[in-house]
Amino acid sequence: MPRSDAKVFASISADGDPTAPSVILGRAVVLGGSVGGLLAARVLADYAERVVIIDRDELTAAGAARVGVPQGSQIHALLPAGRAQLERWFPGFSQQAVARGVYVASADVRRTYLDGRLKVRGSDVAVLSASRPFLESLIRGRTLELPNVEVVRGRVTGLDLSATAVTAVRYESMDGPGVEAADLVVDATGRSSRLGDWLARGGWERLPLTRMTININYATATFRRAESEPALGTVLAICSPGASGDIAGAMFTAIEGDRWMVMMGGYGDSQPGRTAEDLVRRLREDFPPEFRGVVESEMLGEVETYRQADSRRRDFHALERFPARLVSVGDAVSSFNPIYGQGMTSAALHASCLARYLSAEPDLSVAAREFFALQRVVVDAAWGISTSADLSRPSVSGPYPRGYRISSWVGNQIQEASVTDPTVARRFDAVTQMDRHPSYLATPGTVLRAIRANWRARRRAGHPHTP
Ligand SMILES: Cc1cc2nc3c(=O)[nH]c(=O)nc-3n(C[C@H](O)[C@H](O)[C@H](O)COP(=O)(O)OP(=O)(O)OC[C@H]3O[C@@H](n4cnc5c(N)ncnc54)[C@H](O)[C@@H]3O)c2cc1C
Known part of the structure; x- marks a missing residue:
């Protein structure tokens, strides 16, 4: 009897020890070395003799923002489910992160407001709080210390495909064109993935893409945080459409380096952060009083803005024909309204799907349907949460699901x-x-x-x- 989505979800998000590894692949190639690619590489390291990550950026150990992840300068919350997966794949991750300066926001130092009303305490789980590049650098450090994982710098340009399967990855590097033969390819190139073009070029079905227009505008700034301010670590102020029109909300959190990171989001024409003065004024005037204390500190650097036009998903599970030895993870599969903070956690759960798929020693000569069936459950869950909330915004026009x-x-x-x-x-x-x-x-x-x-x-x- 097929298992319910709830049961499948529970087994994917389990945080127990990974199944004992067994090597069933020669070389696995991961396209993209951001959070999604790194976590996939960590899983693959248990099942492949060699794992090669190809990224167009130089993946240095330092926690600096990089061109390939343009959203990296925006505030990123790591949901507890994502933290549990990080701990699962990298035992001691949280402790190591804290030793390196990541802030831990226990339930006592977190507050959430809905339309200006302070919410009662919900989850008791402590949350790790860091800038996106710093968090990525910690995950990268743990992944690249695995003896069978390596990085190649290059821009992936296409795939070699036989009549039934992917056989190699083509890329351009500083030294010219390169080819990496592969027993399994994982696309983790983010929301602008060109996988659909590469497949179409090889005569395969185009990937179906569902989009929901959201037009969200982010503005993020960092401020100096005095060490004497530990009493409050994270405040989230959510604005519902009925009460606040096109304002999405605001958040601040302590991050590494004794800093506050503060963001404000707006929909459509609401574009916070056109100037630093405007952002500070709006955070001071339109949000709970805790924001005032933070934005009165010294602003460090510029206000960074980012616009995301849509939420999108690619439904691999629905394709009739798909090459064997190819899967996709992270934003390349589904990328949601970032205000719900689901992206990195979804990518971590996709990695968990990959582990379950490979641990069953699947038939690699056919499309990875068992993997896509598991991943569909994660995508549906995250998509359901984010889009059902977004559909109540006047600027969002569907598609509306049944019921x-x-x-x-x-x-x-x-x-x-x-x-x-x-x-x-x-x-x-x-x-x-x-x-x-x-x-x-x-x-x-x-x-x-x-x-x-x-x-x-x-x-x-x-x-x-x-x-
Ligand atoms: C404004 C904003 C705020 C967000 N806030 C949150 C949050 O609070 N919490 C959260 O969990 N998530 C958040 N997200 C989502 C989060 O950024 C992503 O889900 C997360 O980065 C995982 O993405 P990924 O690894 O799949 O892809 P990406 O991070 O987009 O990385 C793609 C990688 O592929 C590489 N690449 C791309 N094309 C090629 C190519 N042709 N060849 C070689 N390499 C290539 C890039 O260099 C990059 O390293 C936010 C997103 C945005 C836009």
């Missing part, structure tokens, strides 16, 4: 109740932080509890009949 009106009503009840009811807040966090499958929230017990909590909250506020 959207009722699921949106239920979602609103639960989100609202997560402000006042600790049990609903814990369940809400477990799902939005990708620890649990979304079906964990959609139980009659949780929905009824949420409706009751909202009714009580309205009564306390003196509006017993507000719908």
